[in-house]
Amino acid sequence: MDLRYTEQEQTFRAELRxxxxxxxxxxxxxxxxxxxxxRRAWDTGWQRMLFxxxxxxxxxxxxxxxxxxxxxxxxxxxxxxxxxxAPYVGxxxxxxxxxxxxxxxxxxxxxxxHHLPAILKGDHVxxxxxxxxxxxxxxxxxxxxxxxxxxxxxxxxxxxxxxxAHIADYCEMLVRTDTEVPKHRGxxxxxxxxxxxGMDIRPLRTMxxxxxxxxxxxxxxxVPVANRVGDExxxxxxxxxxxxxxxxxxxxxxxxxxxxxxxxxxxLAKKVTRSGSTAWEDTGLRRDIAHLSGELDALWSLTKxxxxxxxxxxxxxxxxxxxxxxxSELRQRLGELSLRLLDRASLSLxxxxxxxxxxxxxxxxxxxxxxxxAGTSQVQRNIVAERTLGLPKDR
Amino acid sequence: xxxWRTQDQEALQxxxxxxxxxxxxxxxxxxxxxxxxxxxxxxxxxxxGVGVFSLRHDGFSTTDSALVFEELGRALIPGxxxxxxxxxxxxxTVLAGADSGERIVGLAQVAEPVTMAEHLLDLDSLLILxxxxxxxxxxxxxxxxxxxxxxxxxxxxxxxxxxxxxxxxATGDIVxxxxxxxxxxxxxxxxxxxxxxxxxxxxxxxxxxxxxxPIGTFQAVKHMAADMLVKAEVARAATYAAAVNLDGNGDDDxxxxxxxxxMLAGDAALFCGKIGIQIHxxxxxxxxxxxxRYWKRAVVLDTxxxxxxxxxxxxxxxx
Numbered sequence: 001m002d003l004r005y006t007e008q009e010q011t012f013r014a015e016l017r018x019x020x021x022x023x024x025x026x027x028x029x030x031x032x033x034x035x036x037x038x039r040r041a042w043d044t045g046w047q048r049m050l051f052x053x054x055x056x057x058x059x060x061x062x063x064x065x066x067x068x069x070x071x072x073x074x075x076x077x078x079x080x081x082x083x084x085x086a087p088y089v090g091x092x093x094x095x096x097x098x099x100x101x102x103x104x105x106x107x108x109x110x111x112x113x114h115h116l117p118a119i120l121k122g123d124h125v126x127x128x129x130x131x132x133x134x135x136x137x138x139x140x141x142x143x144x145x146x147x148x149x150x151x152x153x154x155x156x157x158x159x160x161x162x163x164x165a166h167i168a169d170y171c172e173m174l175v176r177t178d179t180e181v182p183k184h185r186g187x188x189x190x191x192x193x194x195x196x197x198g199m200d201i202r203p204l205r206t207m208x209x210x211x212x213x214x215x216x217x218x219x220x221x222x223v224p225v226a227n228r229v230g231d232e233x234x235x236x237x238x239x240x241x242x243x244x245x246x247x248x249x250x251x252x253x254x255x256x257x258x259x260x261x262x263x264x265x266x267x268l269a270k271k272v273t274r275s276g277s278t279a280w281e282d283t284g285l286r287r288d289i290a291h292l293s294g295e296l297d298a299l300w301s302l303t304k305x306x307x308x309x310x311x312x313x314x315x316x317x318x319x320x321x322x323x324x325x326x327x328s329e330l331r332q333r334l335g336e337l338s339l340r341l342l343d344r345a346s347l348s349l350x351x352x353x354x355x356x357x358x359x360x361x362x363x364x365x366x367x368x369x370x371x372x373x374a375g376t377s378q379v380q381r382n383i384v385a386e387r388t389l390g391l392p393k394d395r
Numbered sequence: 396x397x398x399w400r401t402q403d404q405e406a407l408q409x410x411x412x413x414x415x416x417x418x419x420x421x422x423x424x425x426x427x428x429x430x431x432x433x434x435x436x437x438x439x440x441x442x443x444g445v446g447v448f449s450l451r452h453d454g455f456s457t458t459d460s461a462l463v464f465e466e467l468g469r470a471l472i473p474g475x476x477x478x479x480x481x482x483x484x485x486x487x488t489v490l491a492g493a494d495s496g497e498r499i500v501g502l503a504q505v506a507e508p509v510t511m512a513e514h515l516l517d518l519d520s521l522l523i524l525x526x527x528x529x530x531x532x533x534x535x536x537x538x539x540x541x542x543x544x545x546x547x548x549x550x551x552x553x554x555x556x557x558x559x560x561x562x563x564x565a566t567g568d569i570v571x572x573x574x575x576x577x578x579x580x581x582x583x584x585x586x587x588x589x590x591x592x593x594x595x596x597x598x599x600x601x602x603x604x605x606x607x608x609p610i611g612t613f614q615a616v617k618h619m620a621a622d623m624l625v626k627a628e629v630a631r632a633a634t635y636a637a638a639v640n641l642d643g644n645g646d647d648d649x650x651x652x653x654x655x656x657x658m659l660a661g662d663a664a665l666f667c668g669k670i671g672i673q674i675h676x677x678x679x680x681x682x683x684x685x686x687x688r689y690w691k692r693a694v695v696l697d698t699x700x701x702x703x704x705x706x707x708x709x710x711x712x713x714x
Contacts, residue, residue: 001397001398001399001401001635001639001644002397002398002644003398003636003639003640003644003646003647004396004646006396072396263714266714286708286711287704287708289711289714290707290711291658293710293714294633294651294655294706294707294710295655297633297636297651297652298630298656298659299629301632301636302628302629304396304398305398305399308396308397308399311397312397312399318624319628319632322624322628322629325621325622326625378614380621381614381617381618381622382614382621384620384621384624384625385617385620389617389620389621389624390597390601391600391609391612391616391617391620392601392608392609392612393612394608394612394614
């Protein structure tokens with residue numbers, strides 16, 4: 001076991017760092033959260049810069065225009081871009097990390113040629129139409145119906161939690177094409193152009209106040225059969241293939257932000273006073289902050305372990321679920337610590353009293369979503385218990 | 396970067412695991428309890444025979460040693476394993492025979508509210524760790540008082556009535572390094588004990604039936620088991636990272652890495668011990684079932700080289 005980076009990895013880091021130092025000053029400030037038009041331009045503009053410099057699709061295979069980087073190089077990429085405060089992947093997320101890799105594995109040559117370069121260049125933004133109001137944790141029970149009519153599928157139904165639906169160009173979509181078979185066997189994976197007729201896209205306001213989530217309603221929306229990826233009724237397998245692309249890097253940026261948040265929280269505790277002394281002098285609070293910072297160090301080590309496993313075996317084992325579970329729970333406690341420290345100052349979403357409190361409150365709210373998104377902690381525990389520990393299924 | 400076991404490390408760890416299963420099966424613990432937790436010298440020499448105490452002299456790294464100690468912890472092998480290993484590693488001229496199993500070396504860390512020595516009756520040498528110095532004393536001549544009913548029957552203890560005197564055999568940097576290595580190897584044993592507690596609880600949950608089905612089908616039980624695994628895996632990552640850094644193969648702050656490992660491995664072992672008992676229900680509270688033994692050992696190991704809370708405070712000091 002060796003935590004040191006190889007010469008090749010160090011060179012990769014040095015070159016990336018130099019490039020970031022060179023180009024980041026020319027990047028405009030981040031647009032307001034709900035300024036969708038400018039956010040799209042900002043996110044895709046950054047993607048184009050990455051593409052021109054050879055960093056687009058960092059983990060994609062070279063033959064499809066990616067860089068073919070190792071999991072460790074991907075880690076370094078995420079680490080350096082986060083540390084130098086480069087734009088986040090933003091609304092290119094689904095295209096680069098979800099739909100794109102699925103197309104790489106399963107799409108026809110024509111579909112690949114049309115879509116992959118456009119994702120890498122930032123020309124096309126993708127969204128995801130998987131979840132439905134009645135198909136959350138039990139995704140395979142989805143009911144959004146697609147009926148074959150000549151060369152088209154005709155879609156009627158509803159999707160939810162579709163981030164960026166109102167600005168995306170394409171949607172990776174799971175639809176029900178057979179209602180007579182067990183639920184996993186009647187699902188088909190489609191590429192939906194977001195300008196198709198018959199769609200009603202409604203923003204869904206989250207408890208953070210943002211509107212990046214949408215509900216999408218389909219009323220006889222026609223999608224060419226040529227847009228199907230994989231066979232009809234084989235969509236569940238296609239969707240699961242996507243998961244096999246995870247190389248342990250999914251939460252690296254998040255992690256680094258949390259590590260900074262804890263350091264900031266410690267600094268803040270040294271400034272904020274209560275009953276005449278600083279909050280940092282409160283043994284209980286100080287110990288809890290320190291414990292949390294130690295746990296984050298451990299999760300950083302776990303990340304490196306997961307990435308190393310992926311580098312050796314091609315996939316991440318239980319470490320991926322372990323990370324998600326531990327991190328979700330830790331972020332909740334970090335948020336609770338923020339509230340304890342800030343007390344009445346936590347009643348404002350913006351900085352108050354010349355203290356940098358806003359980001360801690362936003363962080364606290366964000367933490368409430370982590371154990372829900374991408375598989376709730378309860379479903380994750382079931383997976384760990386059944387697949388890793390071998391406990392019997394309750395069915 | 397390659398933070399995963401090499402083939403050699405896998406072979407080393409697997410080899411020690413099968414040695415432990417053969418020489419120290421879990422069923423062998425109860426008879427030892429009946430002797431008051433006395434150490435078996437022949438068994439101790441067998442540990443030395445497979446190289447447990449002489450790993451560093453035989454060219455193995457601290458990381459390799461951590462993998463070995465993880466297995467010793469998994470098997471709940473009693474005795475002053477870390478102290479004898481560290482004596483063989485750092486004081487092999489003063490304390491000859493530690494590596495070969497001829498000399499059993501214990502270590503008592505001066506502490507509040509009491510200083511305790513473990514396995515005193517079986518020690519050939521007792522080290523007293525105070526601040527950044529280590530002294531060696533004759534275990535037969537120090538004033539002590541036996542603890543009649545030790546919490547862990549496999550870890551007999553004496554209260555030390557005096558902690559002064561003896562010959563100083565190490566100071567300063569050596570002692571600081573000793574404490575780092577001691578903390579990480581203890582963490583490795585805590586990780587091993589955590590995983591053993593998980594295995595036992597999972598086996599029980601698969602076989603035990605209530606309400607007409609195995610209790611392992613209930614989500615309440617599954618989630619407890621999953622939480623055990625999460626704690627143990629995170630602690631394992633932290634422990635390996637600390638060991639790798641001790642070997643000079645990482646860039647992390649050494650003392651921080653060590654504290655994170657000891658803190659989380661301590662938390663994990665206590666948690667897995669506790670939940671292991673809970674999953675066993677009433678049987679978990681019996682003497683007969685081994686679930687309680689993992690928890691008791693976790694309590695003992697948490698007090699070695701600083702408990703979880705002390706390491707959290709050390710981390711605060713670095714922030």
